[in-house]
Ligand code: SF4
């Protein structure tokens with residue numbers, strides 16, 4: 432239970448939202464929208480070489496390669512005709528091709544999906560599986576850096592006020608159990624651990640996986656915290672969990688795998704927590720690709736001048752500039768903030784209060800780090816002040832007395848460092 436309004440500054444008690452008392456029927460189904468949008472990760476020049484054309488008819492589950500010059504593909508989660516292909520940019524300038532579709536009311540299912548996912552060749556299956564709801568990185572499971580010894584199924588939600596993964600554990604326990612059986616058969620037969628908050632331990636036990644409960648206090652559900660608290664391993668700076676032989680997948684992704692393999696069809700809907708201006712959460716089930724505006728219309732949630740739309744929760748969510756942004760496979764929450772709830776950042780210097788250092792779960796000297804990041808000293812920030820140890824919880828920004836956008840500086844710093852690394856690698860051939 433959060434003890435004070437979320438969007439103000441201060442030090443609230445940061446417990447995750449629970450779903451005790453919620454029943455499966457409390458998931459609201461959003462009707463199929465007449466328009467869907469899919470994003471394909473592709474550098475902008477490929478838009479000039481797209482093989483997909485406006486007017487093309489596509490089926491549900493059809494995997495499309497957008498250009499003969501790029502490996503980028505997407506799996507359509509609707510049936511309809513392509514009405515728009517355009518360039519768009521996402522977080523930190525990431526480039527996408529946006530494919531708009533006029534959606535038919537009846538789904539025509541693509542047979543190739545079933546053939547691909549039922550193939551014993553995982554290489555062939557992964558381009559289809561990567562687009563499923565709740566799966567943001569299937570490659571880390573199918574092609575890990577080192578063979579996986581353990582797969583953690585995360586039944587906790589990664590941000591506050593979000594209840595999506597908990598609802599999956601509560602309402603789809605049988606599907607979760609079947610999906611976990613599939614995970615156990617991945618190369619190396621990894622051990623599977625299901626992590627849940629204590630109030631879901633009874634539902635989790637039905638999965639017959641090893642169940643671990645975690646205190647539902649932020650940021651305990653983030654992978655690096657689960658690694659430390661449950662597996663007693665520390666992820667080295669700049670590396671990810673798979674380098675230690677541990678893979679992570681959300682509970683919803685496991686259910687999606689079960690559906691893909693047992694039914695030969697992609698699960699086309701996504702569970703999403705809608706966080707209203709009153710900080711109350713409701714869970715919906717919506718077709719992937721549905722624009723946010725269509726979701727809000729279906730729920731009769733009006734937007735007013737100055738409101739802010741955020742994809743994600745209050746600690747790590749990212750504001751979006753248009754209600755035409757679609758629900759993506761990793762959209763766990765959509766948050767609406769009223770203009771009087773916005774905690775705006777200010778151009779005030781750090782007063783060295785130390786609140787960010789006390790809040791940081793990995794003991795980064797954030798006050799020093801932010802000084803370097805403000806002056807674009809990215810490599811020094813990584814070498815001297817542990818930039819790459821940051822687990823991206825956002826607590827430092829939340830507690831900052833000077834309202835410095837510390838988390839934004841950190842994310843920008845990591846992105847700039849990745850560009851420097853890419854440039855060095857390409858210079859070295
Ligand atoms: S976001 Fe801030 S508080 Fe969280 S781990 Fe990174 S530096 Fe520490």
Ligand code: SF4
Pocket residue numbers: 780781782783784785786787788797798801830831832833834835837
């Ligand atoms: S919380 Fe903000 S003002 Fe306080 S030390 Fe950290 S960066 Fe500086």
